[in-house]
Amino acid sequence: xxxxxxxxxxxxxxxxxxxxxxxxxxxxxxxxxxxxxxxxxxxxxxxxxxxxxxxxxxxxxxxxxxxxxxxxxxxxxxxxxxxxxxxxxxxxxxxxxxxxxxxxxxxxxxxxxxxxxxxxxxxxxxxxxxxxxxxxxxxxxxxxxxxxxxxxxxxxxxxxxxxxxxxxxxxxxxxxxxxxx
Amino acid sequence: xxxxxxxxxxxxxxxxxxxxxxxxxxxxxxxxxxxxxxxxxxxxxxxxxxxxxxxxxxxxxxxxxxxxxxxxxxxxxxxxxxxxxxxxxxxxxxxxxxxxxxxxxxxxxxxxxxxxxxxxxxxxxxxxxxxxxxxxxxxxxxxxxxxxxxxxxxxxxxxxxxxxxxxxxxxxxxxxxxxxxxxxxxxxxxxxxxxxxxxxxxxxxxxxxxxxxxxxxxxxxxxxxxxxxxxxxxxxxxxxxxxxxxxx
Numbered sequence: 001x002x003x004x005x006x007x008x009x010x011x012x013x014x015x016x017x018x019x020x021x022x023x024x025x026x027x028x029x030x031x032x033x034x035x036x037x038x039x040x041x042x043x044x045x046x047x048x049x050x051x052x053x054x055x056x057x058x059x060x061x062x063x064x065x066x067x068x069x070x071x072x073x074x075x076x077x078x079x080x081x082x083x084x085x086x087x088x089x090x091x092x093x094x095x096x097x098x099x100x101x102x103x104x105x106x107x108x109x110x111x112x113x114x115x116x117x118x119x120x121x122x123x124x125x126x127x128x129x130x131x132x133x134x135x136x137x138x139x140x141x142x143x144x145x146x147x148x149x150x151x152x153x154x155x156x157x158x159x160x161x162x163x164x165x166x167x168x169x170x171x172x173x174x175x176x177x178x179x180x181x
Numbered sequence: 182x183x184x185x186x187x188x189x190x191x192x193x194x195x196x197x198x199x200x201x202x203x204x205x206x207x208x209x210x211x212x213x214x215x216x217x218x219x220x221x222x223x224x225x226x227x228x229x230x231x232x233x234x235x236x237x238x239x240x241x242x243x244x245x246x247x248x249x250x251x252x253x254x255x256x257x258x259x260x261x262x263x264x265x266x267x268x269x270x271x272x273x274x275x276x277x278x279x280x281x282x283x284x285x286x287x288x289x290x291x292x293x294x295x296x297x298x299x300x301x302x303x304x305x306x307x308x309x310x311x312x313x314x315x316x317x318x319x320x321x322x323x324x325x326x327x328x329x330x331x332x333x334x335x336x337x338x339x340x341x342x343x344x345x346x347x348x349x350x351x352x353x354x355x356x357x358x359x360x361x362x363x364x365x366x367x368x369x370x371x372x373x374x375x376x377x378x379x380x381x382x383x384x385x386x387x388x389x390x391x392x393x394x395x396x397x398x399x400x401x402x403x404x405x406x407x408x409x410x411x412x413x414x415x416x417x418x419x420x421x422x423x424x425x426x427x428x429x
Contacts, residue, residue, distance in 0.1 A: 026313060027313070064311055072313075073311035073313045074311055074313075075311070076309035076310060076311050077309065079308055079310045079311070079312070080308070082310075082312045083308070083310075083312075085414070086312070093305075093306065094305065096298065096302070099301050099302045099305075100295060100298040102298070102301055103294045103297040103298040104294050106297075106301075107294070107297065118287070119290055119291055119294060120294075121287075121291065159311070160311045160312070161310055162301065162309075163309035163311050170297075173293060173297070174293045174296060174297075
């Protein structure tokens with residue numbers, strides 16, 4: 001057997017192990033944790049994740065990735081049937097300000113509240129607080145600047161309410177007419 | 182450039198500035214200040230505008246002259262302010278065009294995000310969620326009441342059904358005070374959280390008492406001292422005590 005074929009077999013075995021782990025843990029798991037759990041280096045984990053995502057195409061489950069976290073969730077195409085077996089709780093809509101703020105954070109993360117307010121031109125304290133409470137955004141760190149302001153980023157849950165497999169699946173940022181600053 | 186200005190000045194200066202640091206038409210002051218050939222810090226702009234206001238009270242100049250003074254005056258204030266800022270480099274703040282471009286760029290940036298926000302909203306509204314396992318339906322929880330009111334109401338119905346039926350109608354004065362039940366609930370939640378929904382009613386002897394306890398629970402939820410949750414579909418509802426949030 002060639003090395004290439006061995007590699008493919010190993011990747012598939014690791015993908016199966018990855019699937020089992022994600023199913024059991026039933027939460028977002030970081031690739032760092034997975035290296036430890038699966039006793040494999042990062043490139044192998046990445047290859048296994050790609051292999052698993054591909055294997056799940058057309059299945060009821062879906063591999064979701066938010067930056068360095070992976071989670072096994074249901075396919076967004078099955079949302080209706082899944083919702084039927086769960087509580088019939090309809091998700092609350094967000095305000096236009098919340099979607100705007102989410103969009104800015106999703107494309108420009110990590111960033112500070114000051115930067116968000118610069119783009120929106122209004123105070124964003126309340127809307128950030130509400131998005132954080134809903135678990136759609138989180139503090140991802142502190143900016144190394146006077147006052148060490150908080151940096152915001154999106155969460156796994158952000159992907160879940162939009163049914164996205166990863167942040168890469170967001171619609172492309174429209175190009176500005178003039179050169180961007 | 183300076184020749185054009187000079188020519189224009191000869192025709193009709195907007196205003197002639199008379200200060201110790203500068204003496205001449207205000208147009209010239211601006212053009213020198215832009216080239217850093219006059220120190221604006223030495224020119225008292227506040228008294229300059231005061232003088233101008235006094236001057237126009239006496240002789241009302243045409244509107245375009247007033248407008249020209251406003252534009253020049255604003256520009257002078259901007260230059261002076263920029264000069265006072267410690268890190269502003271000379272030349273950078275003088276480019277009004279760049280400043281306008283920055284504002285325009287920001288508006289454009291905002292417009293782009295507004296479009297994206299609409300596409301996120303449509304996507305969210307389509308309800309194509311992904312769910313993370315039966316035990317954790319990852320929908321946005323409503324604050325405090327994480328089970329629907331129907332579920333809460335039917336659970337209460339079950340509590341009522343377990344109470345002994347009313348056998349005969351006896352009119353009896355019964356005093357069950359809401360304040361008292363509120364205190365009891367607070368006590369219970371402070372001691373041991375979370376508490377099962379049915380356990381909250383364990384000591385209720387009558388329907389009235391159960392009703393008052395239920396009212397007390399709703400009140401605690403309303404003022405933010407308690408919340409109810411359900412770990413999964415059909416699971417027991419639990420009541421959690423929590424610190425009251427003043428903001429809400």
